[in-house]
Amino acid sequence: MRRRPSPNRITRFNVAAFAFLLGIFWLAQSWTCADPTHNHGKDEETSKVPLEVHIMSKCPDARDCLEQLVVPTMANVSDKVDFKLSFIGTTTDDDDGVKCMHGQTECLGNILELCAASEYPDPKIYLGFTMCLSRQYERIPKKDLIEDCALEHGIDFDTLNHCMSRDDGAYGMDMLRKSVQRSAKLGVSTSCTIRLNGKTRCVVDGGEFRDCDDGSEPKDLIRDIKDLYDEARGWSD
Template identity: 30%
Template sequence: MITSLILALFVSFVSSKGCNLPPSAWCSSPEIAELCQVKDACKEYLYPDASAPKVNIDLHYESLCPYSINFILRQAERSYKEVGSIMNLKLYPFGNANIKTNPDGSITYKCQHGPLECQGNLVETCALNVLPESKGFLYVSCVSRQIMAKYPPYVAYLLCGKRLKIDVDKIFECSRSSKGMELQKAVAEKTNNLKPPKTYVPWIVVNGVHTEDLQNQAQTDLNALVCKTYTGSDKPEACKKSYSATFE
């Protein structure tokens, strides 16, 4: 009865072609709800678990590490586009680097792949903090793609700024400032306090947990891992493909 009363409000709206069913049937399936253009109104009845929390994916990586870049381009980029609605993806550009404050107050910052990687970590850390969330990952993935194509890092920063219509001067300003180093120290602290401790990169944490099995699943098919882990019923279309390809 309640369902019929709520849906009755939409009678005039759903008289479009294709929906010739009575209002009492509109919430009988996701397909019918979509056909009758009342998917949002029926959500409470069709998707009782739709408010489930997103899957948290933490990626600890290095800006010039080939393995890190491969994961960003082959897994994270696709998942961001296809299952981003049920995933919180957080990036931590630091990896096996080391930050040390010297007795005179100066800072020594060493990275596995040299000074350019230190610069890249700082630039990407600042980008993730300065840019809106909707553009932070896109900038990092764009830069990673240009680096994979053998562009020098600085050229990659500028090129991706132009492509995404981003003011890279603000990012550079941050990366050269004490604020940028403080942001990088926070990333370093997060990375260095991982449990279990990180032993390689990329290092992937799923809902606060890292295991070799989760790591392997993420690197094989991040979409499938996110879809399997998500407890809500409102899974994106990409989840159907992931399940059939990986878990059946």
């Protein structure tokens, strides 16, 4: 007998159903924005500093982490950073699902944010969209919240909906599963965890910044990124 799905577990079928509803809501609306591209030389690309942020979409610590540290930092040094947003959860064997701490709506929020990153790889777009959702994380994935944040950051509803519904939800589900597996493989289980150049740089947990030995202000993280960038380009003293 097949086991009844956990209420906190999301599967590709849940994603497909949610995307179908989004399609109904968004069918008559379309906003587009060009995705700017930047041509960098090979040396500049390889010198970029890896900055990875591990979050849960409906976590207040993720909101504080992004708002107080990550977004202000990226506003100053995005051209020097190879940025990645990863998610925290638990994979399950049933239907290749994922279990999220704050329930199915968090899993759907995670997939929405992964779809934004997949379809709009410029961090200025998808990080801004994620920050917008995080400010009202309790309401994820309410239609009007997604509409407002997508419009504000130049994300097309149809594009986002297509990502959510692609392959009956399997595409988004696979992205979330791989992201969760990556966080687990790196030993990250706390939202929010910031990793700089492959090492834990700072953690926000229970409203407190910890393990931020070199400082928890944007100026501190900006300094570290610039130092690592200059060192990679051979500009260090």
